[in-house]
Each structure stands twice: as structure tokens, then as C-alpha cells.
Amino acid sequence: MQRNHTILLAVLLLSLAAVLAAADVTGKWKGQIEGTERETIFTLKADGSEITGTMSGAEDKEHPLKGTIKGENISFTVDSEWQGSPVKLLVKGTVTGDEMKLDISTEGGEWSSSITAKRM
Numbered sequence: 001m002q003r004n005h006t007i008l009l010a011v012l013l014l015s016l017a018a019v020l021a022a023a024d025v026t027g028k029w030k031g032q033i034e035g036t037e038r039e040t041i042f043t044l045k046a047d048g049s050e051i052t053g054t055m056s057g058a059e060d061k062e063h064p065l066k067g068t069i070k071g072e073n074i075s076f077t078v079d080s081e082w083q084g085s086p087v088k089l090l091v092k093g094t095v096t097g098d099e100m101k102l103d104i105s106t107e108g109g110e111w112s113s114s115i116t117a118k119r120m
Contacts, residue, residue: 023072023095025051031117033057033104042100042117051076055089065091072096077107 029042042065044053051069054062055078067076078089093102098119105112 023069025069025074025095028120029100029117030120031115034114040115074100
């Protein structure tokens with residue numbers, strides 16, 4: 001019985017450490033999608049490992065996003081649009097200090113690119 005309590009406590013402490021070790025991404029980040037001259041701004045808010053916010057691009061229209069961060073790994077989806085049609089973007093990457101390196105693709109895989117965003 002004592003062993004089960006010790007294992008449970010260890011798992012809880014490791015889970016807490018993983019949440020606390022997540023990179024601090026709250027704030028505004030700016031970068032340029034590779035192959036374009038389009039500036040993209042991410043406005044992020046982290047609550048533990050959960051992320052919410054917006055992504056804005058060429059039209060200065062804000063598109064909602066939500067996802068997670070675990071350590072330096074970040075992933076989120078963006079409900080965007082292309083020529084008036086809804087498009088879901090999948091974003092995955094890493095955060096190191098004041099820089100995020102992200103791979104962005106459409107949910108169906110029709111398009112993909114990369115961006116390096118820096119904290120504003």
C-alpha cells in the first residue's frame with residue numbers, strides 16, 4: 001500500500017514539474033512566413049499547458065487559435081480562411097527563449113510552410 005502511494009506521489013510531482021517547465025509564451029510574437037512577405041502576428045495566452053489566442057496576417061484579421069505547450073514543444077490549430085472558405089491550420093514547433101520555430105500546414109496537407117516568430 002505504501003508503495004502505491006509513493007508511485008502516485010511521484011507521478012503527480014512529475015506532472016506538476018512538466019506543467020511548470022513549459023515555456024512562457026504569453027504575449028505577442030511576430031514573424032514572416034517563409035516564401036512570402038506577409039508578416040504574421042500571434043497573440044498567445046498560456047494557462048498551464050493550455051494555449052489560446054489569435055493569429056493575424058495579411059488582412060489584419062484575427063483568427064482564433066487553441067492548443068498546448070509541453071516543455072519547449074508547442075502545437076495549436078488556427079481556424080482561418082482562404083479566399084472566403086474556412087481552413088484549419090495545424091501549427092507545431094518549439095519555443096526557445098524569445099523565439100518560436102513553427103511548421104504550419106493546412107489540415108488536408110494542401111499547403112505547408114515555416115515561420116520563425118520572435119517575441120515583440
